[in-house]
Amino acid sequence: xxxxxxxxxxxxxxxxxxxxxxxxxxxxxxxxxxxxxxxxxxxxxxxxxxxxx
Amino acid sequence: xxxxxxxxxxxxxxxxxxxxxxxxxxxxxxxxxxxxxxxxxxxxxxxxxxxxxxxxxxxxxxxxxxxxxxxxxxxxxxxxxxxxxxxxxxxxxxxxxxxxxxxxxxxxxxxxxxxxxxxxxxxxxxxxxxxxxxxxxxxxxxxxxxxxxxxxxxxxxxxxxxxxxxxxxxxxxxxxxxxxxxxxxxxxxxxxxxxxxxxxxxxxxxxxxxxxxxxxxxxxxxxxxxxxxxxxxxxxxxxxxxxxxxxxxxxxxxxxxxxxxxxxxxxxxxxxxxxxxxxxxxxxxxxxxxxxxxxxxxxxxxxxxxxxxxxxxxxxxxxxxxxxxxxxxxxxxxxx
Numbered sequence: 001x002x003x004x005x006x007x008x009x010x011x012x013x014x015x016x017x018x019x020x021x022x023x024x025x026x027x028x029x030x031x032x033x034x035x036x037x038x039x040x041x042x043x044x045x046x047x048x049x050x051x052x053x
Numbered sequence: 054x055x056x057x058x059x060x061x062x063x064x065x066x067x068x069x070x071x072x073x074x075x076x077x078x079x080x081x082x083x084x085x086x087x088x089x090x091x092x093x094x095x096x097x098x099x100x101x102x103x104x105x106x107x108x109x110x111x112x113x114x115x116x117x118x119x120x121x122x123x124x125x126x127x128x129x130x131x132x133x134x135x136x137x138x139x140x141x142x143x144x145x146x147x148x149x150x151x152x153x154x155x156x157x158x159x160x161x162x163x164x165x166x167x168x169x170x171x172x173x174x175x176x177x178x179x180x181x182x183x184x185x186x187x188x189x190x191x192x193x194x195x196x197x198x199x200x201x202x203x204x205x206x207x208x209x210x211x212x213x214x215x216x217x218x219x220x221x222x223x224x225x226x227x228x229x230x231x232x233x234x235x236x237x238x239x240x241x242x243x244x245x246x247x248x249x250x251x252x253x254x255x256x257x258x259x260x261x262x263x264x265x266x267x268x269x270x271x272x273x274x275x276x277x278x279x280x281x282x283x284x285x286x287x288x289x290x291x292x293x294x295x296x297x298x299x300x301x302x303x304x305x306x307x308x309x310x311x312x313x314x315x316x317x318x319x320x321x322x323x324x325x326x327x328x329x330x331x332x333x334x335x336x337x338x339x340x341x342x343x344x345x346x347x348x349x350x351x352x353x354x355x356x357x358x359x360x361x362x363x364x365x366x367x368x369x370x371x372x373x374x375x376x377x378x379x380x381x382x383x384x385x386x387x388x389x
Contacts, residue, residue: 002316003313003316003317003320003328006309006312006313006316007313007316007317007331007332007335009309010306010309010310010312010313010335011335013302013305013306013309014306014335014339015339015342017302017306018182018339018342018343020186021182021183021186022182022186022346023186024185024186024189025181025182025183025184025185025186025189026185026350027189028185028186028188028189028246028248029181029185029248029350032248032249035145035249037138037141037142037145037249038145038148039141041144041145041148042066042067042068042141042144043068043123043124043125043144043147044068044069044070044122044123044124044125045066045068045069045070045123045124045125045126045127045140045144045202046069046070046071046072046115046118046119046122046123046125046126046127046205047061047069047070047071047072047126047127047128047129047140048072048074048112048115048116048119048126048127048128048129049057049058049061049071049072049073049074049129049130049131050074050076050108050111050112050115050130050131051054051073051074051075051076051078051083051084051131052075052076052077052078052105052108052111052131053054053078053079053080053083
């Protein structure tokens with residue numbers, strides 16, 4: 001009985017969190033269709049590549 | 054390594070300096086060869102440290118050189134390859150002065166190996182579901198190590214805290230990306246995800262290496278969870294409520310998961326294997342849902358393999374998670 005309850009709660013929480021994430025993530029994804037890359041916006045950039053071999 | 058440097062130097066971007074910093078490798082052979090091969094680029098600066106002090110201190114050396122000279126600092130891993138438009142796309146959101154850091158869209162370099170394909174599926178959902186959701190509120194909790202961009206004025210403010218982070222007296226080595234992101238959030242800036250800033254990175258192709266990586270990632274997740282909660286309590290105005298929601302759910306899921314596993318294994322062994330099967334079916338079902346969305350979004354057939362990841366989750370990631378919690382204080386990378 002305890003196991004069933006815990007599994008049920010875990011399932012509900014995990015699925016609802018996944019559902020929220022996918023929906024919010026999808027809203028963010030849809031926003032990209034309206035975005036245009038402004039090629040004139042080019043602040044100075046420095047790239048750091050740490051290496052160890 | 055060569056591919057990585059080449060991809061940074063051949064960007065469709067006009068104003069970029071590239072610093073490669075050798076963190077005291079035992080042999081200078083590779084460093085010397087790279088220096089020679091790329092000497093014709095006047096924006097490439099190789100630096101060699103003679104002592105191995107870890108990734109954070111290596112980055113700090115480069116921060117000191119760059120943070121007064123450039124507006125944006127991009128950190129990448131040496132096994133990452135940027136797409137040609139990676140830089141122009143990752144800087145776009147910095148037009149908004151409230152944004153302090155941006156993470157790129159990283160996928161795995163897929164080899165003819167099932168593990169790399171499964172990890173690629175995990176990367177897809179980690180970026181396009183988890184980080185994308187956080188990005189909607191400007192609360193991405195981890196700017197990925199393989200490709201991230203930060204405002205240099207923030208780096209100037211936080212770099213000392215970044216290299217001196219300690220947890221239970223121990224100096225922190227791994228989890229650098231997560232901590233740097235947290236420091237940016239703590240300064241009151243937003244952190245976003247840029248879907249158009251593509252990069253690919255090498256991922257573990259053997260299970261042992263994957264296990265070590267997951268232990269490190271889990272340790273940094275739990276350590277940073279405590280750090281974020283501490284700073285959230287001190288200055289809640291600096292954080293969006295979605296962070297609190299996200300962290301609360303993740304913490305609750307962790308505890309419930311531990312209970313589910315303990316009870317399932319106990320009942321599965323002592324009463325009937327059906328109890329164990331219940332748990333496996335549930336994890337598999339969640340993976341099917343993730344895979345379905347990923348496939349519908351990307352039409353990438355490889356992502357349909359993702360439900361197999363649920364078995365990795367049960368037999369490798371859960372043990373890695375438990376091991377990470379038990380050895381949270383240990384600071385080694387497990388690879389050197």
